[in-house]
Amino acid sequence: MELSDLDTAALVQRRERLAARLGSTPALLFAGAPRVRHYAANPFPFRAASHFFYLVGASIEGAALLVEGGRSVLFLPEKPADDELWHGPTPGAEAIARAVGCEVRGISALDAAISAKPVATLPCPDAEGREQQALALGRSVRAGELKGDDLHLAGAMIDIRIAHDALAVREMTSAAEAADAAHRAGMRATRPGRFERDVRAAMESTFIARGMSTSYEPIITTHGEVLHNHGHANLLSEGDLVLADVGAESLGGFASDVTRCWPVSGRFSATQRAIYEIVLEAQRRAIARVAPGVRYRDVHLESSRAIAEGLVAVGVLRGDPSEIVEVGAHALFFPHGVGHLIGMDVHDMEDLGDLAGYAAGRSRSAQFGLSYLRLDRDLAPGMAVTIEPGIYVVPAILNDPRFSALVARFVDREALARFSDVRGIRIEDDVLVTSSGQEVLTASIPKTLDEVEAAMRG
Amino acid sequence: MELSDLDTAALVQRRERLAARLGSTPALLFAGAPRVRHYAANPFPFRAASHFFYLVGASIEGAALLVEGGRSVLFLPEKPADDELWHGPTPGAEAIARAVGCEVRGISALDAAISAKPVATLPCPDAEGREQQALALGRSVRAGELKGDDLHLAGAMIDIRIAHDALAVREMTSAAEAADAAHRAGMRATRPGRFERDVRAAMESTFIARGMSTSYEPIITTHGEVLHNHGHANLLSEGDLVLADVGAESLGGFASDVTRCWPVSGRFSATQRAIYEIVLEAQRRAIARVAPGVRYRDVHLESSRAIAEGLVAVGVLRGDPSEIVEVGAHALFFPHGVGHLIGMDVHDMEDLGDLAGYAAGRSRSAQFGLSYLRLDRDLAPGMAVTIEPGIYVVPAILNDPRFSALVARFVDREALARFSDVRGIRIEDDVLVTSSGQEVLTASIPKTLDEVEAAMRG
Numbered sequence: 001m002e003l004s005d006l007d008t009a010a011l012v013q014r015r016e017r018l019a020a021r022l023g024s025t026p027a028l029l030f031a032g033a034p035r036v037r038h039y040a041a042n043p044f045p046f047r048a049a050s051h052f053f054y055l056v057g058a059s060i061e062g063a064a065l066l067v068e069g070g071r072s073v074l075f076l077p078e079k080p081a082d083d084e085l086w087h088g089p090t091p092g093a094e095a096i097a098r099a100v101g102c103e104v105r106g107i108s109a110l111d112a113a114i115s116a117k118p119v120a121t122l123p124c125p126d127a128e129g130r131e132q133q134a135l136a137l138g139r140s141v142r143a144g145e146l147k148g149d150d151l152h153l154a155g156a157m158i159d160i161r162i163a164h165d166a167l168a169v170r171e172m173t174s175a176a177e178a179a180d181a182a183h184r185a186g187m188r189a190t191r192p193g194r195f196e197r198d199v200r201a202a203m204e205s206t207f208i209a210r211g212m213s214t215s216y217e218p219i220i221t222t223h224g225e226v227l228h229n230h231g232h233a234n235l236l237s238e239g240d241l242v243l244a245d246v247g248a249e250s251l252g253g254f255a256s257d258v259t260r261c262w263p264v265s266g267r268f269s270a271t272q273r274a275i276y277e278i279v280l281e282a283q284r285r286a287i288a289r290v291a292p293g294v295r296y297r298d299v300h301l302e303s304s305r306a307i308a309e310g311l312v313a314v315g316v317l318r319g320d321p322s323e324i325v326e327v328g329a330h331a332l333f334f335p336h337g338v339g340h341l342i343g344m345d346v347h348d349m350e351d352l353g354d355l356a357g358y359a360a361g362r363s364r365s366a367q368f369g370l371s372y373l374r375l376d377r378d379l380a381p382g383m384a385v386t387i388e389p390g391i392y393v394v395p396a397i398l399n400d401p402r403f404s405a406l407v408a409r410f411v412d413r414e415a416l417a418r419f420s421d422v423r424g425i426r427i428e429d430d431v432l433v434t435s436s437g438q439e440v441l442t443a444s445i446p447k448t449l450d451e452v453e454a455a456m457r458g
Numbered sequence: 459m460e461l462s463d464l465d466t467a468a469l470v471q472r473r474e475r476l477a478a479r480l481g482s483t484p485a486l487l488f489a490g491a492p493r494v495r496h497y498a499a500n501p502f503p504f505r506a507a508s509h510f511f512y513l514v515g516a517s518i519e520g521a522a523l524l525v526e527g528g529r530s531v532l533f534l535p536e537k538p539a540d541d542e543l544w545h546g547p548t549p550g551a552e553a554i555a556r557a558v559g560c561e562v563r564g565i566s567a568l569d570a571a572i573s574a575k576p577v578a579t580l581p582c583p584d585a586e587g588r589e590q591q592a593l594a595l596g597r598s599v600r601a602g603e604l605k606g607d608d609l610h611l612a613g614a615m616i617d618i619r620i621a622h623d624a625l626a627v628r629e630m631t632s633a634a635e636a637a638d639a640a641h642r643a644g645m646r647a648t649r650p651g652r653f654e655r656d657v658r659a660a661m662e663s664t665f666i667a668r669g670m671s672t673s674y675e676p677i678i679t680t681h682g683e684v685l686h687n688h689g690h691a692n693l694l695s696e697g698d699l700v701l702a703d704v705g706a707e708s709l710g711g712f713a714s715d716v717t718r719c720w721p722v723s724g725r726f727s728a729t730q731r732a733i734y735e736i737v738l739e740a741q742r743r744a745i746a747r748v749a750p751g752v753r754y755r756d757v758h759l760e761s762s763r764a765i766a767e768g769l770v771a772v773g774v775l776r777g778d779p780s781e782i783v784e785v786g787a788h789a790l791f792f793p794h795g796v797g798h799l800i801g802m803d804v805h806d807m808e809d810l811g812d813l814a815g816y817a818a819g820r821s822r823s824a825q826f827g828l829s830y831l832r833l834d835r836d837l838a839p840g841m842a843v844t845i846e847p848g849i850y851v852v853p854a855i856l857n858d859p860r861f862s863a864l865v866a867r868f869v870d871r872e873a874l875a876r877f878s879d880v881r882g883i884r885i886e887d888d889v890l891v892t893s894s895g896q897e898v899l900t901a902s903i904p905k906t907l908d909e910v911e912a913a914m915r916g
Contacts, residue, residue, distance in 0.1 A: 035493035036583045039809040042674050084854035088684035125494045127585030197669045205663035211655045216500050226546035351497040396542035
């Protein structure tokens with residue numbers, strides 16, 4: 001992102017909102033260090049830690065932001081000797097100060113600025129960044145061990161980041177637009193005889209052409225039942241479904257997270273259509289429930305009920321859908337949560353564990369399936385969540401001795417065998433909670449059976 | 459890379475060669491940890507540390523290889539609970555042992571295996587990996603501080619990795635083939651009105667379609683004079699040259715590193731042709747010098763002389779080419795070294811500092827330009843190097859007070875002004891030293907003016 005594109009007023013407001021919640025304790029947030037690829041001089045592209053990036057609007061390697069009362073100071077690393085020789089002219093401190101809307105100093109001034117008072121911080125995601133933090137603060141800084149002022153800062157950051165401002169929504173809309181282009185490109189690039197990686201190339205190149213990157217490692221597979229499947233070597237065969245879980249990161253650092261499924265042949269089979277329609281209905285009902293004041297766990301349960309009802313209707317599950325959901329038998333086919341927070345991180349603020357995802361006093365269920373739900377808050381305007389139900393035929397679940405009683409009681413294996421060309425189907429969109437209900441940020445991406453088949457024809 | 463594709467015999471031989479050089483001290487090499495993107499559960503694709511990868515042939519997160527006498531043991535992390543649920547069926551220890559060709563144990567057995575004796579190691583590139591090493595070995599492990607047994611191990615690894623075996627050459631050939639496809643795709647995708655990032659999308663998607671990745675962050679720019687230029691936002695305008703420094707990493711973890719330049723319009727201008735021909739001649743002469751027994755510094759000086767002669771011929775430099783090279787005035791336009799080792803790392807074994815690049819008793823020159831030369835060894839069969847001379851008009855150099863005397867004496871600014879549509883040109887190939895001379899691994903990529911213009915027409 002160019003400095004000239006920064007929304008200075010929005011960034012100032014974010015820092016003011018944080019300062020207002022912080023009280024007297026100053027907060028120091030670090031950008032972190034680039035991630036080494038093979039050796040130090042060959043890193044992945046740098047992307048600052050999300051808390052820093054949120055408040056500064058730019059990824060600046062090795063920088064740190066101090067928010068203290070109404071005043072913020074951005075500490076910049078010194079440019080190395082001969083920097084301009086290798087990197088060309090880059091913006092100076094004054095230009096950065098203007099764009100970010102705060103005072104700028106050299107990082108060598110940091111020690112003096114924070115000496116003699118306690119300073120709150122949040123751990124960088126990268127170990128090098130955490131080393132820099134520990135050196136600056138004179139104490140170890142670790143994820144999963146927040147307490148005292150750090151915990152207070154975490155709560156304040158969650159408060160402001162969880163309610164997306166107009167800038168955040170613009171960025172997420174931009175990431176959604178890129179995902180739209182990618183999924184359409186993936187649908188058009190699919191045909192028998194190609195490989196999963198060919199579809200990936202078509203999808204990811206739409207991000208690169210926008211100057212963007214993926215927001216997480218894409219899943220593009222004919223084995224959708226393998227939930228975390230990052231291989232792309234399979235041949236696409238007539239009769240296969242492709243499951244593509246692919247999202248972009250916008251230039252300003254916000255994520256989209258979208259899943260679509262489409263048939264390699266260009267036409268869904270009757271059995272694929274039947275299961276797809278169940279997942280789509282589960283998603284429709286879940287999205288319809290998204291509104292201020294609604295508990296997200298109930299959105300998950302709504303989609304779970306829809307899946308139970310649908311699988312009973314096609315004969316794969318036997319029994320009463322309400323009971324199925326109560327005992328968790330639907331999770332044999334829908335083992336994960338219906339979604340999560342989304343923002344600068346694809347699972348937004350997951351660096352803070354369940355602090356962002358779970359409201360105070362709530363914690364994870366022990367029931368298989370529900371235990372994987374990443375979000376259990378009451379929804380409020382400005383929150384953004386994914387809604388991503390799915391149905392998967394996972395041998396490791398159906399043959400797991402832990403679940404044999406559930407399987408014996410509720411699953412009709414003969415009926416299931418008729419759906420052997422359905423391994424895994426998930427449908428995922430990004431949904432913003434509005435004051436009156438919800439807005440689907442990724443609504444333009446082909447989703448119904450007809451839309452998908454039409455998009456594949458190009 | 460699939461386990462079934464591993465060249466077990468070659469891997470066994472690599473470990474035997476290492477063991478033979480090591481003597482009695484066991485060596486323990488770690489794969490390292492994935493690099494965190496935004497939070498721990500959202501990492502970049504994992505790629506093991508090169509020393510481990512070289513000896514094991516596969517990237518296995520959190521694994522460690524013990525080489526002790528003629529015997530190797532691969533220690534594998536335990537699979538997490540429910541691994542098959544999320545990741546599907548993955549190869550078990552027996553399949554891995556067969557493919558890698560050595561004994562396999564759980565990592566929990568590592569402590570007992572290395573207790574009570576000194577063990578040599580080399581630092582992982584990632585801080586998380588180094589933490590794992592330090593815990594296992596009970597001592598801190600840092601890059602740039604190698605001594606004792608670790609230094610001995612570094613020397614042994616350099617000995618074997620620097621002389622590429624048939625497997626390494628196959629992998630580098632595969633990476634070169636991917637670079638060929640990428641550069642041709644980039645040439646075809648270039649036209650006025652597009653952006654640098656569109657060319658990047660065309661190039662990088664050829665890697666993704668092969669299941670490969672870039673071996674370093676690509677440079678694709680109309681400002682070739684900015685040597686480390688990783689932005690891709692510039693518009694391509696009639697009259698611009700594109701400089702593309704883009705290489706692939708093969709499925710087995712070897713790099714290609716290739717630079718080509720082409721005109722946005724499809725036709726080089728007369729001034730661009732003139733400078734391009736000088737760089738091409740400098741590259742031809744440097745490549746011709748590559749042979750066993752030749753000191754790489756002399757290859758660099760050969761290309762430096764060619765650049766000095768060429769720039770004198772077109773009037774940009776004044777004076778005697780030999781004197782120009784002696785005082786380093788050519789480095790005003792060719793500030794970097796003519797190349798470096800290439801192998802699993804694009805700057806091979808740069809994690810070991812200059813240990814791999816500089817022969818014992820040799821060290822970096824203090825002269826501007828020569829000081830950036832990464833390699834000063836006598837070439838030997840099996841070594842692979844890049845040959846990448848360039849000519850750049852860098853304001854930060856030409857206006858640097860340190861060089862004002864050189865500029866005043868040798869540079870004809872008026873003549874230089876006639877070449878204002880040439881900002882930076884580099885031509886780079888990967889060259890294998892053979893017993894009789896050299897083989898250019900990237901020879902198929904369009905390079906002469908005519909070849910490049912023809913490739914742009916498609």
